[in-house]
Amino acid sequence: MNKSCNCGEKTSELDGILSKYEKDKSNLIQILNEVQEYYGYVPTKAQEEISKYLNIEMAEIYGVITFYSRFTLKPKGKYNIAVCLGTACFVKGSEKLLDTAKEALKIKEGETTPDGKFSLEATRCIGACGLAPVFTVNNEVYGKATPELMKKVIEEYKNKE
């Protein structure tokens, strides 16, 4: 999971991302989106490279990263559980799903378990309102969810590698 090392392969991957874009400041968010996607977070090293590439000072880049909730500064867990707290899901009791997950994983939203296996986040509407309430584990969507389903799913992933 940890792709933050300085080994050549990953750095050249960053170069690969950068070289797709012109050195235009307006590409910052596009680049950050790709970096986030690739590494699972935005490593400091990447911030510095982007800073040099686009000629934007690091404080500004850091300001942009911390403004947009999609960007994170720490790697997420292997399994990222995201509970939708959009209104449709909220009305259908998604808060209870979140509470259940917190209890089961012993972490708060925005945190990662010490073993790096799970992270938990409360997300805005993911657009599956017809299935409300929903949560996702990585890209897998669980609709019409109940606290029992949450418990079951977490147990399943706990037993996975």
Added chain:
Amino acid sequence: MSDMINLTIDGKQIEVKKGTTILEAAKKASIDIPTLCFLKEINEIGACRMCLVEVEGRRGFVTSCIEKVQEGMVVKTNTKELTEARKIVLDLILSNHQRDCLTCVRNKNCELQKLAEEFGVTGVLYNGKIQSHEKDEKSVSIVRNFNKCVLCGRCVATCKKVQGIGAIDFVNRGFESCVSTVEGKSLADVNCVLCGQCIEACPVGALTEKDSTEVVWEKLRDNDTYVVVQTAPAVRVALGEEFGMEIGTNVTGKMIASLKRLGFDRVFDTNTGADFTIMEEGTEFIDRLNNGGVLPMITSCSPGWINYCEKNYPDQLEHLSSCKSPHTMFGALIKSYFAEINNLDPSKIFVVSVMPCVAKKYEITRDDMSGTGYQDVDAVITTRELARMIKQARIDFKSLEEETFDDPMGEATGAGAIFGTTGGVMEAALRTVAEVVTGDKLENLDFDDVRGKEGIKKARIELAGKEIKVAVASGLANAKKIMDEVRAGTADYQFVEIMACPGGCIMGGGQPIHSSKERAEIDIRKKRADALYSVDERSVIRKSHENPILKKIYKDFLGNPGGHRAHELLHTTFNKQDKYKLINL
């Protein structure tokens, strides 16, 4: 179409120029609309919401610091709704502010405190969670305390737009928003150059200089230490402001008197140091010019600029003159020449520089700033800190009898004085270089082309049939423009003066802080600069190389300008600095 606009503000008809903001127009109607985040031409973002007004026919409140007047506009600035809104905005800001006003360095010079007083705030209604950040005290120049930050953004805009640095920016969002460096690092570990312009911009006590008065007091009270003080040219035309005197008042005599009362053993003038800088720099320039040295040569007396150059143009360091700045040159001379003639042990001498600058606090800690084997200067205090010391000593500054600098190093030239303003170093240098190169006496000593408020000034000067092109830049955003030309090889100047602070040292980060309103209404730079130019005009000697004490020291002690001993004591080296000192990259 007429260039004038007629409008009504609080029932008063006024006529103002097209393009005027409602805020400015209100001034004309004798209405002082409150502001907090507004900093003229630097930070006009309408974020704090103190300056809201009502405009007839407009839905909602209007941001007066930004909105331009329009023909026939009817503005109200003092309705019940506006007062309530402003009071609530103030209440909210205070609710998230570390309110230790009595023990705050900005007590009585705080724009928030003033507003609270004016609005009769006697308590905070909307109390709740308060932001909590660790204080950044790592840098030797600047202390950040974000628990006092009001998120006005004046420092951010100054750092980014005026200085072109961008060391700090808004981070996070919503209630968690704050002003921060990358990853919340100390200013000491990022691209900050320690110019301190952010301190000047801050309306509250979130940004201050690192206090050095304690150590100075300690040394003053230590009988074993011989404490020498020197004062930069820009200090004397600003110090009076701390005592309620008009901006730009020259208080040289009172300043010297107060320093003597404080107990300094000797009070010297950094202007003399500046004369040495001219001799060394002028010599270096002539040498580069005649012997195919690296050109343009760029001045090196502004430590903020040096930091900037070392962090951003490490490939261009050979353009920098190898001269130390005037006060460190002078410090080295105090610990060598002065110590020698007075039979003093240099290890017992403590040199204090009173500077308009916070970067100087860093400069004295640099490597290669110990020409005598002892640190050239031991402590730097800013104009503000000196004022605090004077106040603490209960000295009635205004009523002091004027005194003069001490011998034997007190006599300086007018050239040294104008070091404090942008263009001054260039002008002083040209006076000397012109006479040395041509061998003729200069008729007109005023080089008007390098004076004035513009951020970048360029001039051509005839020297012995040779045309010399010079450039003067102040403010680092302007320096960047010049440096990009230098790097690209398109700069056709031979000599460049760069000052980190816009307007030069008189506008340094250690100078008395003025409110946004004063900055908008008074040309502080011009008033202080005029005071320095008038010192120059009134000086008997206006050329550094004619300074008798300087001639004597070269003759008796240093040898030739640019010679071996001069190099040992008065020159230094510059090296690449990491722009960011980030761990875990």
Added chain:
Amino acid sequence: MTLEKIKEIRKEKRKELDLRINLNADTKEKHILVCRGTGCTSSKSPKIIENFRKILKEKKIDNVRVIQTGCFGLCAKGPIVIIRPEDTFYAMVTPEDCEEIINTHIIEGKKVERLLCKDVDDKLVERLDELNFYKKQKRIALKNCGIIDPENIEEYIAFDGYKALEKVLTSMSQDDVIKEVTDSGLRGRGGAGFPTGKKWMFTKMAEGDQKYVVCNADEGDPGAFMDRSILEGDPHCVIEAMMIAGYAIGANKGYIYVRAEYPIAVQRFQKAIDQAREYEILGNNIWGTDFSFDLEIRLGAGAFVCGEETALLESIEGRRGQPRLKPPFPANAGLWQKPTLINNVETYANITKIILNGAEWYSSIGTETSKGTKVFALGGNVVNIGLVEVPMGTTLREIVFDIGGGIPNGHNFKVAQTGGPSGGCIPAEHLDTPIDYESLSAIGSMMGSGGLIVMDDTKCMVNLAKFYLGFTVDESCGKCTPCRIGTKRMLEIIEKITRGAGTEEDLENLEKLAINVKNASVCGLGQTAPNPVLSTLKYFRDEYEAHIKDKRCPAGECKALTKITIDPEKCKGCGLCKKQCPVNAIVGEPRKAHKINSAICIKCRACVNNCPFKAIS
């Protein structure tokens, strides 16, 4: 590709696809349409498509095609499969059902009854348009959604795609286009309802060597998915409309700002752009005219405030999405300070229809001040969750009860919420309010972008205000004081109230703060953030007061204020609750009525949910 060639494609494809909209189409082909909107995709519709294709191949059936489409609307019944031309509607289909559908429906020609949908009146429905859900709807913006394959430009062309552009480029002046849009009465569907034609006119009149067209697809209202569905189901109609707008205002470059959280929409829209370029519809000197236009996607990164137009511009330029002060408006100084037209997705989705059918047709739909239709994402405690498009002027009651099928589980309607965190609650007394911009504002809510969340009587209005405020506190950009600190303080007061620690003075202060945050904030986010508080205070002040004075939550949602008790009359002493209780708060002898020690009880409700005699509440 020449215009002639496009016309040819349209003619041929239209014939081929007649079965999509014609029950009596003259064809031996069948098309199995499978919804690939986000909702149905989440419930495995890609697998359904895969299975269908596999089985058809195995069985060597070659007159049946499997087509992915955009959202059909009735998300609650997803994944949805429709077979055309007969328009058979199968609901909640699983990948395992594919075999049976092929065998029974395709091969035997009979309906798979168990997969047919039951309407709210329990009637079995065979065809989509027989559902009550669809009867009161009028599809203009969603016209192609669920009919065409969004990833196939030729299918779009077949159903009059790029015909409006053709009309504009070949027979209309810039002013003609703007006049048509103006006369149609179309107003911005992003929420504020500014007349679209006027906006176009201002941008056209603005001086500038370079102008831009921007599409706001940063659908941030939690619980709204109208724009996403349009982008997923009919991306070309947005491209075409942006091109028409570009022609009208004199712009040759467009940007669409889409949430990165909408991967399917982003990927489909990019595909649509690529195809339009390939067919030389986007590009230079389109169809030999002087008009050139190109389009780029910019991704949002999770900031609600970027739906505010100036914040969106900041974000496109690569910065923190902090709103600019207006004036100047984007029409004069937008992207990179150039004149910029910004409309939202649904607004654009109406344009091509207005151009083709005329302003008069469009303005004949709707009310006096609000013309055309509005798409709503209907969600919450309502039977038919999904996407609906209704003529302006339809009442809330019609949407919630006739289309939405009412409130499930025997509960009563309490409020409908429109406008999301910027809007307000509409109580039962206003159910007959016709949906239009003015009427909704008049009752303290707003049209908003189209989120319409229905809530039943188990919902606490103070808790709801807390939910929305929590959202705005999180999403406030932090630029201006009232929004940055004011919303936080409001939330703190409401939290205090829901904890049972509120005072009457708190309520007064809350109201005063709400009004001032509304008045003094820079942008729409702050100016509307207090609405959920103000509107719940307006209609449900008694609930606030119950929390404060009686320390009671009437709906029983606020945990700190609920007290769980066992009815000794009903309790049989079975002991199940005692076993379930995680904190051992329940005491009692077997076969005797048990008791809950409320000092220990954490109100997890495990006992309530497990009591076989419903004795605990």
